[in-house]
Amino acid sequence: MSAPFVEAVSVSKRFGGVQALTDVSVAFSPGEVHCIVGENGCGKSTLLKVISGAYRPTSGQVIVAGTAYDHLTPRQALSAGVEVIYQDFSLMPNLTAAENIALPGSVAGGRRLYSRTAARALAERAVVRLGVEIELDIPVGELTVAERQLTAIARALAHEAKFIAMDEPTTALTWKEVDALFAAVGRLKESGVALAFISHKMQEIFSIAERVTVLRNGGVVTSGRPDEFTHASLAETMTGRGSQSFDRVAPRNKGRAPALKVSGLGRDPLFADVDLEIGQGEIVGLAGLLGSGRTEIAEAICGVKPAQTGTIEVLGRPVEIKALADAVKAGIGYVPEDRLTQGLFLDQPIGDNIVATHLPSRRGFLSPQSIERRKARVVRDLRIKLGKLTDPVRSLSGGNAQRVLLGKWLLGEPKVLILNGPTVGVDVGSKFDILGVLNAQSLQGLGVLIISDDVPELISMCHRVLVVRSGRIVRELSGDQLREDTVVEAVTAS
Amino acid sequence: MRRLIANQELLLIGLMAVLLLAVSLKFPDFFGQQTLFNVLTASMVGMLFAVGVMLVVVSGGIDVSFLAVGILSAYATVKWASPDAGALSVFAISTAIGLGLGLINAAVVIIARTSVLIATLATSSIYLGAMFAFVGGEVISILPQSLQTLGSTHLITAKGAVRGTTSLNVLILVVIAVCILVWAFLRFTVAGRSVFAVGGDAEAASRAAISVPRIRMLVFAIAGAVAGLAGIISITLSGRADPTTFMGRELDTLAAVVLGGVAIAGGKGTVRGAVLGVLLISLVTASLVPLGIPTIWQRAAVGALLIGGILLQTTISRRQRIRPILDAPAPEVTNA
Numbered sequence: 117m118s119a120p121f122v123e124a125v126s127v128s129k130r131f132g133g134v135q136a137l138t139d140v141s142v143a144f145s146p147g148e149v150h151c152i153v154g155e156n157g158c159g160k161s162t163l164l165k166v167i168s169g170a171y172r173p174t175s176g177q178v179i180v181a182g183t184a185y186d187h188l189t190p191r192q193a194l195s196a197g198v199e200v201i202y203q204d205f206s207l208m209p210n211l212t213a214a215e216n217i218a219l220p221g222s223v224a225g226g227r228r229l230y231s232r233t234a235a236r237a238l239a240e241r242a243v244v245r246l247g248v249e250i251e252l253d254i255p256v257g258e259l260t261v262a263e264r265q266l267t268a269i270a271r272a273l274a275h276e277a278k279f280i281a282m283d284e285p286t287t288a289l290t291w292k293e294v295d296a297l298f299a300a301v302g303r304l305k306e307s308g309v310a311l312a313f314i315s316h317k318m319q320e321i322f323s324i325a326e327r328v329t330v331l332r333n334g335g336v337v338t339s340g341r342p343d344e345f346t347h348a349s350l351a352e353t354m355t356g357r358g359s360q361s362f363d364r365v366a367p368r369n370k371g372r373a374p375a376l377k378v379s380g381l382g383r384d385p386l387f388a389d390v391d392l393e394i395g396q397g398e399i400v401g402l403a404g405l406l407g408s409g410r411t412e413i414a415e416a417i418c419g420v421k422p423a424q425t426g427t428i429e430v431l432g433r434p435v436e437i438k439a440l441a442d443a444v445k446a447g448i449g450y451v452p453e454d455r456l457t458q459g460l461f462l463d464q465p466i467g468d469n470i471v472a473t474h475l476p477s478r479r480g481f482l483s484p485q486s487i488e489r490r491k492a493r494v495v496r497d498l499r500i501k502l503g504k505l506t507d508p509v510r511s512l513s514g515g516n517a518q519r520v521l522l523g524k525w526l527l528g529e530p531k532v533l534i535l536n537g538p539t540v541g542v543d544v545g546s547k548f549d550i551l552g553v554l555n556a557q558s559l560q561g562l563g564v565l566i567i568s569d570d571v572p573e574l575i576s577m578c579h580r581v582l583v584v585r586s587g588r589i590v591r592e593l594s595g596d597q598l599r600e601d602t603v604v605e606a607v608t609a610s
Numbered sequence: 611m612r613r614l615i616a617n618q619e620l621l622l623i624g625l626m627a628v629l630l631l632a633v634s635l636k637f638p639d640f641f642g643q644q645t646l647f648n649v650l651t652a653s654m655v656g657m658l659f660a661v662g663v664m665l666v667v668v669s670g671g672i673d674v675s676f677l678a679v680g681i682l683s684a685y686a687t688v689k690w691a692s693p694d695a696g697a698l699s700v701f702a703i704s705t706a707i708g709l710g711l712g713l714i715n716a717a718v719v720i721i722a723r724t725s726v727l728i729a730t731l732a733t734s735s736i737y738l739g740a741m742f743a744f745v746g747g748e749v750i751s752i753l754p755q756s757l758q759t760l761g762s763t764h765l766i767t768a769k770g771a772v773r774g775t776t777s778l779n780v781l782i783l784v785v786i787a788v789c790i791l792v793w794a795f796l797r798f799t800v801a802g803r804s805v806f807a808v809g810g811d812a813e814a815a816s817r818a819a820i821s822v823p824r825i826r827m828l829v830f831a832i833a834g835a836v837a838g839l840a841g842i843i844s845i846t847l848s849g850r851a852d853p854t855t856f857m858g859r860e861l862d863t864l865a866a867v868v869l870g871g872v873a874i875a876g877g878k879g880t881v882r883g884a885v886l887g888v889l890l891i892s893l894v895t896a897s898l899v900p901l902g903i904p905t906i907w908q909r910a911a912v913g914a915l916l917i918g919g920i921l922l923q924t925t926i927s928r929r930q931r932i933r934p935i936l937d938a939p940a941p942e943v944t945n946a
Contacts, residue, residue: 170817191819206817208810210877211803219807220818222800230800385936409936587936 120145120179121310122198122279127166127176129159134503136162138335139176144279144310149301151313151321151342154331154354160314161203161513163331164281167312168200169193181278194224197278201285205268209257213250213267214239221275242274245303247296261453262289262406269297273304280304281312286320287537290406290569298324317570318347330354372396373432375563376448376532378417381426386412387587390426394532394563399554401574402567403607404584410567411453413584414534417565418450419443430531444473447531451521451538453567459521460509467491467505469520474527494523499549515550522550532563551577571603583607618871618922622886626893633897640900643768644776651778652892654785654847657885658840659863660870661792662833664884667867668796669829670809670876671726675715675734676837676863677856682741683707684841688753688851689745697756697846704842705835711737712834716827741853750851761846781843788836793881795832805829809876865912866891869919891915 120143129137137159144150152160165171167178169188177184180196207216218235239252248266256264265285272280286294301311301324315321321328322342329339330353337353345353374393381390387409394400404410416423419437428435428446435446443450452459460469467488476486491505498519502512509517518538525533538550554577558564568574574581575598583591583606591606634641659676666673687704711733718729741747753761764777796802807815808825816822845851868874869890870883894915895908 168817190817191821194819200817202817204814206811206814208807208814208818208877210810210873211806215803219800219803220820223804224819227800229798230803231798388936 119182121181122167122312123179124163124167125177125179125184127163127173127178129162129166129171130174132503136334137166137173138333140331140334140336142329142336142339144312146278146308146310147305148326149305149311149313149324150327150329151315151325152329152331153315153321153350154337155515158331158354159334160331161283162334164200164202164283164312164314167193167281168198170200191224194220194275195226197276198281199272199275199277199279200281201268201272201283203283203287205264207256207264207268207271210255212253213256213259213263213270214252216256216267217242217252217271217274220271224275238274239270242270245273246270246300248293260406262293265289266293269300273300277309279310279312281314283314284316285313286315286317293406294320318350321350322347332356374429375431375561376417376565377429377432379427381413381416381423381428383412383416383421383423383425385587387416387584390416390589392565392582392589394565396431396531396561396563397558398580399558399564399566399578401578401581402565402584403569403571403574403581403603404567405607406569408584408607409587410584411536412587414450414536414565414567417443418448418534420450420452444528444530447529449525449528449530449533451518451525451533451535453536459524460517462510463508465506466500466502466509466512466520469509470494470524471527473524490527494520494527497526498523498553519550522553526553526557530562532565533557534565534567536567537569538566571600571607575600575603585609619880619883619886621922622869622883622890626886626890629893629897633900637900639772640897644770645896647766647768647776647778649889649892649896650782651847652895653885653888654779654782655840655844656863656866656888656892657785658788658836658843660866660884660888661789661881662836662840663863664867664870664872664879664881665792665796665805665829665836666726666833667872667874668809668876668879669805669826670812671719671730672864672874673715673726673730673830673833674860674864675711675730675737676833676840677860678734678737678741679708679711679715679834680837680841680844681853681856682737682745682841683711683838684845685741685750685851685853686745687842688750688757688845691754693752693754695754695756697754697760700754700757701839701842705838708838708841709831709835712830712832712837713827715834716823716830719830720823720826745853747853749853751849753845753849753851757846758849761849779847781846784839784843788839789881789885792832792836796881801825801828806877809878811877861916862891862912863888865916865919869915871919874920887919 123143125141127137127140140163154160162171166173169190169192172187177186178188180193180198214236217239222230236252243250246269250263250266256267269285285297289297305311313324325342328342328345330337375396376394378390378392382388390413402410415421417428419440419442422438428437430446430448437443437446470491471487476483500516500519502516509520554564566574566577580592580594581598581603582589593602593606630641659680663673663676683704686707687700691700715730715733718733719726722729763780765780765782767775767777770776796805804820804825807820808822812822844855866887867884870887872879872883891912894911898905898908
């Protein structure tokens with residue numbers, strides 16, 4: 117093995133009272149894919165930010181290309197060839213994709229002049245190298261989450277990086293795009309780039325990693341080759357507890373009105389003729405590729421972008437949904453896809469976010485005691501790991517932010533809960549917790565609609581899976597048909 | 611989106627054409643060189659201020675100190691200049707003072723980590739206070755000889771529409787040069803593109819190795835220098851230095867900038883838009899006179915235009931592309 121290109125040596129990082137990293141040493145060698153895994157809040161993202169120069173470590177050093185830095189600046193890191201793709205992509209929404217891809221290189225290279233055509237050409241080469249298609253000439257803010265993800269990856273590729281770290285790069289990608297990404301990663305590896313890869317998806321870890329390092333509570337637990345682990349042992353090392361699974365209890369919906377019944381829902385040109393029924397206590401999955409219309413259907417049911425035709429019934433009562441507020445009143449909760457930007461007030465306190473939609477009040481006046489009680493209950497029930505209730509949501513890791521969102525909706529005691537990618541970007545342990553909460557809620561009669569890319573998750577959770585293709589529900593799978601191969605086949609068939 | 615913004619600029623041009631046509635139909639004399647020169651002359655100072663403000667707004671923040679910077683720089687320069695000082699040095703000193711005041715603005719924003727609006731609100735008051743306390747408050751009606759000469763040096767002089775002559779001051783060339791320089795800065799330099807990046811998402815920009823404080827300093831320095839230049843040009847054109855010239859006129863410039871399609875939230879804007887916004891406002895003012903509408907209505911007209919401009923922006927940003935998903939006719943549903 118060749119000498120490491122990037123190395124963190126005994127790095128520790130404190131934020132106020134929180135010890136995010138404790139004496140972490142990791143090395144990334146050229147031509148190697150090194151997976152960093154661990155639960156939410158274990159310090160993976162913090163580690164990446166130290167390596168990229170975004171955070172200054174409290175103690176320890178970062179060694180890049182043989183030079184040791186006590187305080188690496190982002191510019192030093194970039195010009196040495198260190199590229200980090202963050203979970204939030206860190207793109208400038210007002211600039212075009214081409215510019216987002218090309219600008220950082222020009223800045224880090226200390227260049228003064230900027231040429232639009234050169235930038236365009238550079239971006240095009242990077243996109244071709246990645247093997248995908250992105251519209252390069254429109255502002256990034258108008259791209260979909262997946263396209264933004266790809267833009268961020270293309271940006272890293274554009275700068276002849278010698279080390280590329282990706283923080284959960286596949287969460288917003290379809291299978292096809294993941295394949296393209298992995299192919300690109302393979303090519304990068306062959307050309308001698310050192311790669312760090314953060315992922316929660318076991319399959320991914322085992323398919324691309326040469327080395328796996330497990331972090332827990334800010335420290336390295338173990339490090340080794342992937343063949344030294346099994347799925348179960350890796351999950352156990354990450355969470356520090358044994359593997360778990362839950363029993364699916366068949367819903368008893370005989371004689372009870374369905375929690376949600378949708379007929380003939382349509383909105384031109386997005387989807388049409390959508391009929392679906394979710395019984396009380398039933399968990400239904402909505403599977404489909406990105407861009408199949410699955411998100412649009414969910415957004416229509418919950419009033420974000422209302423449908424033009426069709427009817428919606430909650431517990432047998434027809435409801436008219438023209439806006440999100442109507443849906444909330446009717447007992448439909450919606451946990452959106454992009455948890456970081458939709459549905460949470462990122463700079464507002466965690467506690468206030470929890471009670472934002474359901475403030476207990478008496479004759480129009482807020483009741484502070486019951487507000488505090490509710491906040492505490494949600495934090496306890498959903499095991500949200502936080503510093504203080506008054507910290508902003510932004511300070512939470514991805515999975516914990518998702519739990520805040522979930523808790524916020526459960527407070528309203530909805531009849532139906534629609535979750536769009538509920539465990540996207542969530543680690544194994546939290547994923548289990550979140551699914552467990554949903555399972556427990558469904559046992560109490562809540563109808564749940566889960567929209568997900570994660571087929572194993574849908575299969576383990578759902579009583580039935582509906583498959584969406586080109587804006588229509590084309591198949592319904594249940595019972596014996598609920599197998600990974602049948603679902604994948606149904607989703608990808610054309 | 612870019613096409614839509616260009617549309618907003620087209621709309622401004624269209625609005626100006628309609629206005630010009632409407633007034634000209636009633637008063638044929640209105641359509642001519644005199645109106646053109648009047649509007650351009652009235653816009654010269656405003657254009658410079660607008661271009662500076664546009665830069666700051668694009669980088670993320672609303673600057674309200676530009677007029678204070680402009681008048682303090684220019685008034686102090688004229689007050690302390692010897693009667694035989696050269697025009698070039700007077701202009702250079704005023705510009706340099708403006709640059710310095712801009713850097714103070716930047717320092718306040720960066721060190722106090724406050725919004726540009728709050729910071730410049732504070733510095734603006736300080737600059738005006740300092741001017742009256744340390745420089746003076748009386749109107750200076752005798753300018754250095756070189757400025758007087760410059761003020762009456764015209765690029766073009768033509769016969770007036772009704773009587774006399776109409777002329778366009780040579781300083782318009784300076785204004786045009788500054789506009790082109792700022793446009794080129796934004797378009798062709800990495801620092802210029804970084805201004806957009808910082809205005810779009812400062813956090814993301816800093817992760818892309820852009821030094822956000824450095825870009826802010828640069829932006830405020832340019833904006834300050836341009837304001838200092840605008841101030842001295844204003845004094846040169848009017849032939850007197852009145853420290854109260856611009857008082858309370860901040861909104862006219864901000865309105866022009868917003869009308870020109872500069873996003874008040876930052877990250878979006880063009881020199882062309884800002885210039886068009888100023889021209890439109892000047893044309894509105896110039897049109898009110900022949901129409902017999904008292905000029906006191908000019909401010910109301912600017913306000914109405916501003917609301918129009920903001921409505922335009924919100925409708926543009928609300929309009930999003932919808933990609934059709936439905937294509938094939940309904941396939942058969944296979945049930946379990």
